[in-house]
Amino acid sequence: MLSHGLNIGKNRENNTKIKGGNYMEKFKKQLAAFISIVLIVGLFGTSVFAETTEVDVSGETPATAVNGAASTLELVDFDKVDAKEAVSLLLKLGLINGKVQADKKVAYEPDAKLTRAEIAKLVAKAVTLVSKEEIKGTKSFADIKGNWATDYIQYCADKGIIDGAGGAYNPDNNVTGLETAKMLLAAMGVEGLTGSDWAARTEAAANEKGLLKGTKAVNGTPVDRDDAAQLIYNALTISDGSSKLPQVIVVSETTEKASFTIGKNTLVTAPEFKLVTMVADGRETQMDAGTYNNVTLVVTDKLKTNPASFTGRGIEDYRAAIYVDKNGLNKSLSVTQAISGGTYTDTEASGIKIDSTGRNFKGIIVNGGEYTVKDSTINLIGKADGSDTSDFTGLGSAVAAFSNAKVTLDGVEINTEGVARTALFTDSGADTMITDSKFKVMGGTLYPGYVNTADQTKMVAPPWVLGITGNARGTNLMGNFSTATVVRTEATANQWGVLSTDSGSNMLLTVVDSVLTLLGEGQKDPYSTNYGSGYGTYIIGDAQEYFYGTTFNVGTYASILTGGKAVYASSKFDKPLDIYPLKQKLTGRTRTNSTGEEEEVYDIVKEDTPVFTGITGQGKITTINSDAFGFMAHNNGELVITDGTVVNTDNATFLIKAGDVQLTVEDGAQLNTKDGVILQMIDNDDSIVGVDFSQGAPNFNTDFYEKAGYPDIDYDIDVKTDGGNTVKFNATDVDLKGNLYNGTGYFGGGPGGGLQPADKLEVTLGKGATLTGTISATSVIHVDENGKQNTHFTINEYYYLGHVANKVHYNGGNDISVTIKDGAVWNVTDTGIITSLTVEDGCKINGTIKVDGREMTVADIIAKGGTVKGTIEVSKK
Known part of the structure; x- marks a missing residue:
C-alpha cells in the first residue's frame, strides 16, 4: 500500500506468500518502482553534476542508478578526487551528486570539464541554499531558449552574478576557472570585476579572499570538476552571508561557546557522515538566525544504514538526545547535552526531561535492544513545516523504535508541535508499550506550495479524499509484525489521527482503558463541531487492532478500515x-495465484512468547463519540463491535466506500446515530476524485464533480453489476434503531475512469437481535450540511466527502440479501427494496412484504422453504 488514501485494486487474501517475500512488501516495492519510473522522466538531457531531483527508489533500485550519489561512498572514483573535503560537503548539501555511468554506477570524474550552463545551476543552488528562494529569472540571452538551465541562467543574471557577451551566454561552452571565480565573487558581493582587465581583477580578488586555496589551476582555461568543487566550497565557507552567497559554518567536533551568532544567510553544518546539533541553555535549539548563549555545538555520527522500513527518503538525519542500539546507549549518536534531570543508563531513563525547539530533533531512538523510560517528559516544540519531517520514517518523532526493539514508556508526558511529529513511532518489528502516560501532538503550518499527495517521500498531511484534514498523527505503527500497546493513557492529536498504522503488514495495536481525542484547533469543518477532523485509528496492511475500555472523541471517524481487523x-x-x-x-502448501506466480501458503499466528504481560483492565466499556461517522472502510477488512460498546455519531455508524467488509455488532453494543443511518454504502469517492501522475508523483486531484440529480432516477446510467464487493452485516444480542442503505454502482473511478461496480450487502439478524428501521437499495447524491446536493466542491471542502442523501432505488446491481434467524425481529419503519429475504420459523418482520409486486407474509415465505428472491419491497404496516 503506497499510503492510506490511495487504493489500487483489492487486498489479496492474507494467507499466501509470494516466493521471495510476502505480498504486501512486494506490492509496495512494485508500486514504488512504478512511481520511480515516472519520476525519472525528465532527468535525461542534463548533466547530473548538480542534479538533485528527488526520486523514490524505495529500496528497489540503488540511488546511483537513477539520481547520482547521495554520499562519497557511492562514488566509484572518489579516491581520484583531490578536493575530497569539498566534494564531500557539496554532496551532503545536495549541490552535486556525480555522473551516472553506462553501468549505472556513479563517478565524480574530477578531471572532466564544466559547461557554463552547469556552473549557472551550481551557483544558483548555492545562493539559494539557505533562503530556498525559487530559482527563476527574467533577464535572458539570445541562445538559452529551450535550454535545460534557462531558469538557473536567468536567475544568476538577475542577481548580477553572470553576464554574457554580445547578447549571448554560450551555455554549452566550457567555463573557465576565472569565470567561475568571478561568478562566486560576484555572489559574495565583490564589485568591479568588469572591463578588459576583469581577469586580473578577478584573480587578485580571489587571492585576497582565499578563494583559490586548495585549487590546482584556476586560470583562463576550462575548469575541471575538482577545482570547481573546491572553489564553491571555499566561497561558501569564506562568505560572511552578508551578500547573496550564504555563509556555511562547518563544525568538525563538539564545541562550547559562551555566545554564538547565526546570520540570516548562514548554514551551520558538519562534515559528511556527521551531524551537528546546537544546545543552548540546556535545550536543543533550531539553528535559526539569532544570538544564543551557553551554547554547545554537538557533533554526532550520521547513520549509514536505514533503520526505517520505508526507504524512499533515503537515510534520514536522525538526531536524538538518547540513541540506543542492541549494545546499549551509543554516545557517538546521542546528544545527551539536551537532557536535564534524572538518570539514564544503557537500559533505562528515569526522571529525565528533554526540551527542544528544533524542527526535527528526536527525544529517544531505540534501534534494537530493550529500553525503558519512566516518569519523564519530552517537549519537542519546534516550527516544523513538513519540509524536513516525516512520520513514515519517524524523523522528528519524540520516541522511535526500530529493528525488533522493545520499548516501554511508563508515566511519560510527551508534547510536540510541528508538522508530522508523532509522539511514538514503532517500526521494523519493534514492540512498544506506553502506560499511565499522556501525549499531545499539535501539528503546525504546512510549508508554502505543499501538494496533497500519496507519495510517502513527501506526504505530511492526510489525503483529502479521506474527508479529513490536519498534519498531526499521535503515533504511527509500521513495518512487518510490529506492535504498539497503549494502556491508561491520554492520547491527543490536533487533526489527522490519534493512533495510526501505515505501510507494513500484520501489525498489532492494543489499546486499554485509554482516551483518544482529536482537538480540532484552527479547523473549519461544519460537521466536526466538538472534536478535530480525522480518525482515532487507522487499520491497514492486515493489521489487528483491539480496543478495550477505550474512549474515542473524534471529529470524523473512530477508525478507517483499509485491510485488517479491529x-x-x-x-x-x-x-x-x-x-x-x-x-x-x-x-x-503452495498454489498458483491469478498472475501465474507460485505462492507459498502461510497462516498468521501469535508468537509463542508474550512481549508484554499482566495488563489489567478497569472494567470500562468502549465508548465512541464522533461528530460525523463511526467507521469508514475503503478496502477489505473486519470490524467487531461487541461487549457493550457504545457508538454515538451524528451520521452513519458505518460508512462503506469499498471492499469486502465484514461487520459484526453483538453482545449489547449500542449504535446511536442522530441521522438514523446505521450502514451507508456508497461508491468510493476517493476514486471519484482521482489521482494525478502528471507531476511525476501520485498527487490527488483537488476537485470533486457530480452530475445534478439522482443517478438512474433523474438521469440514466449503465450499471456495472459484475466485479463488486460484498459487505456482510451481522447482528446478535443487540437492539438496533436505524437504517441500512446500499447506494453503490453509480459513479466512476475518477476523471476518465469507468463506473465502479455495484456492491452487494448481506444482512443477518441473529439470536437476540432486533432492528427497528429500513433496509434498502438506494440511489445517492452528495449533499452539504443543509441537505443540498453538492455537484462540485474542492480540497478546501474536504469534509463534504462521504456525506450523501438516499432515495429508494434498485439499479440492478446493488443487491441486498436479508436473513432473519434464531428468533430475531425486524420492525420496518419505511419502504425499502431488497433482493433476497430468508426468514426462519419463530422470527418476526413487523411490516408489509411484496415480492415482485405480490404481497406475502412471513408464514408464506417459510412455507416456500424460507427464502424468496426478486424485487422485494418491505414497508411499514
Whole structure:
C-alpha cells in the first residue's frame, strides 16, 4: 500500500506468500518502482553534476542508478578526487551528486570539464541554499531558449552574478576557472570585476579572499570538476552571508561557546557522515538566525544504514538526545547535552526531561535492544513545516523504535508541535508499550506550495479524499509484525489521527482503558463541531487492532478500515492481558495465484512468547463519540463491535466506500446515530476524485464533480453489476434503531475512469437481535450540511466527502440479501427494496412484504422453504 488514501485494486487474501517475500512488501516495492519510473522522466538531457531531483527508489533500485550519489561512498572514483573535503560537503548539501555511468554506477570524474550552463545551476543552488528562494529569472540571452538551465541562467543574471557577451551566454561552452571565480565573487558581493582587465581583477580578488586555496589551476582555461568543487566550497565557507552567497559554518567536533551568532544567510553544518546539533541553555535549539548563549555545538555520527522500513527518503538525519542500539546507549549518536534531570543508563531513563525547539530533533531512538523510560517528559516544540519531517520514517518523532526493539514508556508526558511529529513511532518489528502516560501532538503550518499527495517521500498531511484534514498523527505503527500497546493513557492529536498504522503488514495495536481525542484547533469543518477532523485509528496492511475500555472523541471517524481487523470491547478481563506479537507460519502448501506466480501458503499466528504481560483492565466499556461517522472502510477488512460498546455519531455508524467488509455488532453494543443511518454504502469517492501522475508523483486531484440529480432516477446510467464487493452485516444480542442503505454502482473511478461496480450487502439478524428501521437499495447524491446536493466542491471542502442523501432505488446491481434467524425481529419503519429475504420459523418482520409486486407474509415465505428472491419491497404496516 503506497499510503492510506490511495487504493489500487483489492487486498489479496492474507494467507499466501509470494516466493521471495510476502505480498504486501512486494506490492509496495512494485508500486514504488512504478512511481520511480515516472519520476525519472525528465532527468535525461542534463548533466547530473548538480542534479538533485528527488526520486523514490524505495529500496528497489540503488540511488546511483537513477539520481547520482547521495554520499562519497557511492562514488566509484572518489579516491581520484583531490578536493575530497569539498566534494564531500557539496554532496551532503545536495549541490552535486556525480555522473551516472553506462553501468549505472556513479563517478565524480574530477578531471572532466564544466559547461557554463552547469556552473549557472551550481551557483544558483548555492545562493539559494539557505533562503530556498525559487530559482527563476527574467533577464535572458539570445541562445538559452529551450535550454535545460534557462531558469538557473536567468536567475544568476538577475542577481548580477553572470553576464554574457554580445547578447549571448554560450551555455554549452566550457567555463573557465576565472569565470567561475568571478561568478562566486560576484555572489559574495565583490564589485568591479568588469572591463578588459576583469581577469586580473578577478584573480587578485580571489587571492585576497582565499578563494583559490586548495585549487590546482584556476586560470583562463576550462575548469575541471575538482577545482570547481573546491572553489564553491571555499566561497561558501569564506562568505560572511552578508551578500547573496550564504555563509556555511562547518563544525568538525563538539564545541562550547559562551555566545554564538547565526546570520540570516548562514548554514551551520558538519562534515559528511556527521551531524551537528546546537544546545543552548540546556535545550536543543533550531539553528535559526539569532544570538544564543551557553551554547554547545554537538557533533554526532550520521547513520549509514536505514533503520526505517520505508526507504524512499533515503537515510534520514536522525538526531536524538538518547540513541540506543542492541549494545546499549551509543554516545557517538546521542546528544545527551539536551537532557536535564534524572538518570539514564544503557537500559533505562528515569526522571529525565528533554526540551527542544528544533524542527526535527528526536527525544529517544531505540534501534534494537530493550529500553525503558519512566516518569519523564519530552517537549519537542519546534516550527516544523513538513519540509524536513516525516512520520513514515519517524524523523522528528519524540520516541522511535526500530529493528525488533522493545520499548516501554511508563508515566511519560510527551508534547510536540510541528508538522508530522508523532509522539511514538514503532517500526521494523519493534514492540512498544506506553502506560499511565499522556501525549499531545499539535501539528503546525504546512510549508508554502505543499501538494496533497500519496507519495510517502513527501506526504505530511492526510489525503483529502479521506474527508479529513490536519498534519498531526499521535503515533504511527509500521513495518512487518510490529506492535504498539497503549494502556491508561491520554492520547491527543490536533487533526489527522490519534493512533495510526501505515505501510507494513500484520501489525498489532492494543489499546486499554485509554482516551483518544482529536482537538480540532484552527479547523473549519461544519460537521466536526466538538472534536478535530480525522480518525482515532487507522487499520491497514492486515493489521489487528483491539480496543478495550477505550474512549474515542473524534471529529470524523473512530477508525478507517483499509485491510485488517479491529475489535471494540470492554476491559472486563477475566485475567490479565498478555500481548503476543503476530508471526508468519508457513503451511508447506503452495498454489498458483491469478498472475501465474507460485505462492507459498502461510497462516498468521501469535508468537509463542508474550512481549508484554499482566495488563489489567478497569472494567470500562468502549465508548465512541464522533461528530460525523463511526467507521469508514475503503478496502477489505473486519470490524467487531461487541461487549457493550457504545457508538454515538451524528451520521452513519458505518460508512462503506469499498471492499469486502465484514461487520459484526453483538453482545449489547449500542449504535446511536442522530441521522438514523446505521450502514451507508456508497461508491468510493476517493476514486471519484482521482489521482494525478502528471507531476511525476501520485498527487490527488483537488476537485470533486457530480452530475445534478439522482443517478438512474433523474438521469440514466449503465450499471456495472459484475466485479463488486460484498459487505456482510451481522447482528446478535443487540437492539438496533436505524437504517441500512446500499447506494453503490453509480459513479466512476475518477476523471476518465469507468463506473465502479455495484456492491452487494448481506444482512443477518441473529439470536437476540432486533432492528427497528429500513433496509434498502438506494440511489445517492452528495449533499452539504443543509441537505443540498453538492455537484462540485474542492480540497478546501474536504469534509463534504462521504456525506450523501438516499432515495429508494434498485439499479440492478446493488443487491441486498436479508436473513432473519434464531428468533430475531425486524420492525420496518419505511419502504425499502431488497433482493433476497430468508426468514426462519419463530422470527418476526413487523411490516408489509411484496415480492415482485405480490404481497406475502412471513408464514408464506417459510412455507416456500424460507427464502424468496426478486424485487422485494418491505414497508411499514
